[in-house]
Amino acid sequence: MKPKEETTEAQILNAARSVFIAKGLECARMQEIADTAGINKALLHYYFRSKDKLFEAVFNDIASNLFPAMQQLLDSELGIKEKLTFFVKIYLKTLHENPFLPAFVINTLYSNPEPFLRHFKDIGLNPMLLQDQIDDEAARGLIRPFKPQHVIVNIVAMCILPFVARPIVQTIFTMDDEAYSLYLQQRENEIIGFVLNSISL
Amino acid sequence: MKPKEETTEAQILNAARSVFIAKGLECARMQEIADTAGINKALLHYYFRSKDKLFEAVFNDIASNLFPAMQQLLDSELGIKEKLTFFVKIYLKTLHENPFLPAFVINTLYSNPEPFLRHFKDIGLNPMLLQDQIDDEAARGLIRPFKPQHVIVNIVAMCILPFVARPIVQTIFTMDDEAYSLYLQQRENEIIGFVLNSISL
DNA sequence: GTCTATATCGGGATAGAC
DNA sequence: GTCTATCCCGATATAGAC
Secondary structure: OOOOOOOHHHHHHHHHHHHHHHHHHHHOOHHHHHHHHOOOHHHHHHHOOOHHHHHHHHHHHHHHHHHHHHHHHHHOOOOHHHHHHHHHHHHHHHHHHOOOHHHHHHHHHOOOHHHHHHHHHHHOOOHHHHHHHHHHHHHOOOOOOOOHHHHHHHHHHHHHHHHHOHHHHHHHOOOOHHHHHHHHHHHHHHHHHHHHHHHOO | OOOOOOOHHHHHHHHHHHHHHHHHHHHOOHHHHHHHHOOOHHHHHHHOOOHHHHHHHHHHHHHHHHHHHHHHHHHOOOOHHHHHHHHHHHHHHHHHHOOOHHHHHHHHHOOOHHHHHHHHHHHOOOHHHHHHHHHHHHHOOOOOOOOHHHHHHHHHHHHHHHHHOHHHHHHHOOOOHHHHHHHHHHHHHHHHHHHHHHHOO
């Protein structure tokens, strides 16, 4: 996109992001990040003191884009069904842009979970606030009552799995890459239908 | 269970399983496996030539228990709804017994996926065979028609996420360990209800 | 700021005594 | 079969020239 007019720091961050996302914190190699950025290892340590610091910078970058959009949606004035529908769409969009993000998150959880988890508290992402709205709409006979800790988890799960377990799904159902693209496209409506059906009267 | 009357090879396999499951192939340390097994590194190489060989042995162990039960269920004479219900139960039971299995599988997929994927082909696990039965039951007005590549993926996803993303879920919904146990128990009925509802007329 | 060269460390694997 | 000691490679990190 911008082959030359990009600061070295940005080049490093971009390279680091793609490598960290693909390999996770522990398995990512500084050499590979340097190669991807078109520079050498020493320069990585010049800009970011250590591998951990670099990782943290990359992570903050991703998290600060992802979470606010979610919370904004949940806080909005939309009805529950619309919120869940948009939730699926935003979530899948993010996954299409960062298909290796879930694996990255999972790797993070099993190596250095603390800074990651702190983000959720700091950003105050809290789907439980939906409960009042759910009770309200259920009382007005618009939906079947449900618990966000189950339905939100269900949604996130159904969105994520085709990305994180792509090789397995592709193997079991014998899909080539083209077929899998189509499959991923279909899933948006599939998931939305699945969810709305489960909370409709 | 059998503290002393266990062959060294079995001790190693058990130790390796728990460490590989917790850390994944690349991040597991031979030293940690040796410590867990109560022996030293050299002995690991004596019994299993390399780390890769050891991993393969562990993996074959797990896979050869997991897959046949699944396929047997899918091949049985049960109706679709019963099959899916049992599928959820078996799957969750395995996850309760091996809570780190999903993270292990995901790590594997991003380090050395080939031997893993071969298993699916060898064992012939193929949910697409359900399609005939689905069409049949749908034609007889018992269920709404559906595609296994979506519904099976949905089921597996909903089962797995609370295990693989446990720290996040616990943080967002502020559950302590006790509350989370309860939550996991609830999910069985939650998932089964979710699925049956989605394929019922 | 960017490079080359090197120090340092950790982990898989092997040698060889018992 | 089981151990200790060691080799060897790869990866993070640093030193120092330009």
